Amino acid sequence: MHLYAKVIISFFFLLLLTRIMGKKQMSQLTHFNYITGITLGSLSASVITEKHIPLYQGLLAVGIWSGLTLLLGFISTKSRSVKRMIDGAPMILIRHGRVDQKALASTKITIDDMILLLRQKDVFSVSEVDLAILESNGSISIYKKQEQTPAAKYIPTQIVADGQALKKNLNELGLSESWLLHELAKTGGRNTRIKDIFYAEVLGDGSLHVERYTGR
Incomplete structure (x- = not known):
């Protein structure tokens, strides 16, 4: 098959797959998503450039890889343990203005890396932070110490x-x-x-914000 034809067919096939897989690849780039995206791109490039690989075999390989990604994504929505295994779990790096050195070491992040992440959140002193959480996608979430009284519960x-x-x-x-x-x-x-609750969080005053499943 002519190279240009393979490029056009592969382009629209990948476009279809990305629509099926949704936007998570871009908006929530965890390590798993990152590796999946790179491998998908590598497989697609091989389909186009490797003359000895028939187009249907290359597209089938890309389709299987995408299918496995979708399957694991679906399973992770049903099992939080599987989700933690795939994406990892958030880690608390700072608690009440004190750096958790063990957590920092386990995430392979240096103190300089952490300070950089804090500065990107307009925080210039660890002492300003009540809680800092390293999210599974590598970003950091900050909860600053509250100056007003009474303090949040x-x-x-x-x-x-x-x-x-x-x-x-x-x-x-x-x-x-x-x-x-x-x-x-x-x-x-x-x-x-609990299984009827879609989402719930404790607020600062100890009350709950609750959202139930709709359509049940």
């Missing part, structure tokens, strides 16, 4: 996602799953179940 924290209680986050706040059920009952009745 909690740092706003996600505690339910996709119908599952985030036990690690609850433990960080010194809260239990029974406390969560009790608070959810206040907002939706005694029979409210």
Whole structure:
């Protein structure tokens, strides 16, 4: 097949795949997405440039790779343990103005790298930070120390996602799953179940922001 024809066919095939795979490749570039994108590009280039590879075999390989990516993405939406395995988990780097040196070492980030990330958030002193979290896509989220009084009871924290209680986050706040059920009952009745909740977070004053699944 002529090279130009292979380029045109591969272009529209990749365009179709990117539409199917959605926007996560660009907007939430985790390590897994990054590797997937590079490999997908490499496979596509091989389809076009390698004359000994039939077009249908090359497109099939690209399709299988994309299908596996979609499959893992779907499984990760149903299992938080699989999601953590693929994308990693957020890490707390600074707590109450003190750097967690073990967390810093485990993420392979130097203190200079962290200071750079802080400056990009307009923070120029570690002492200004109450909580700094390294997200799974490599960005950093900052919660500054509050100067106003009275101080907030909690740092706003996600505690339910996709119908599952985030036990690690609850433990960080010194809260239990029974406390969560009790608070959810206040907002939706005694029979409210965690699996009925799409998203919930603790606010600074200890109240909950709750969003239930729609269409159930």
